[in-house]
């Protein structure tokens with residue numbers, strides 16, 4: 363978090379202290395083999411709604427990221443972790459860092475496991491970029507929201523996909539959401 367703050371030219375402690383009392387989540391994904399792997403996906407295309415994901419995949423492989431307009435395979439490396447930016451960090455960086463679109467494919471004969479650590483803020487924390495960043499950029503790209511609002515949105519109303527943050531922003535500012 364300090365490195366990300368330094369890269370954005372803001373107070374180096376801003377994000378680190380923001381996540382100090384966070385409610386992070388760890389999940390193990392299990393993908394059974396599939397007789398027709400070309401007809402399905404283990405995990406469809408999405409951006410993680412969380413802030414930062416630290417992921418380890420086993421040697422079977424299957425993670426793909428959408429980059430330069432194509433799905434690129436992330437080759438498994440036993441001693442490496444994949445770090446992905448999620449939607450919450452995209453909002454915290456006022457849109458400078460883009461959340462990563464990714465998916466996981468399945469294979470015909472081998473089962474696959476991956477272990478993901480999702481860095482999340484404390485539920486009632488207001489997700490707001492540092493003032494210096496907004497000042498330099500001239501405007502806020504996303505409204506204030508709490509992590510609990512986004513979590514609720516993605517667990518109750520909306521399955522995380524390519525456009526979660528965009529649709530969440532519309533939902534949060536709509537009077538019908540009951541959030542204002």
Ligand SMILES: O=C(O)CCC(=O)C(=O)O
Nearest residue numbers: 391405419425466476478
């Ligand atoms: O299994 C993988 O490699 C990706 C899992 C994933 O995208 C997720 O758990 O959010």
Ligand SMILES: [Fe+2]
Nearest residue numbers: 408409410464
């Ligand atoms: Fe993901």
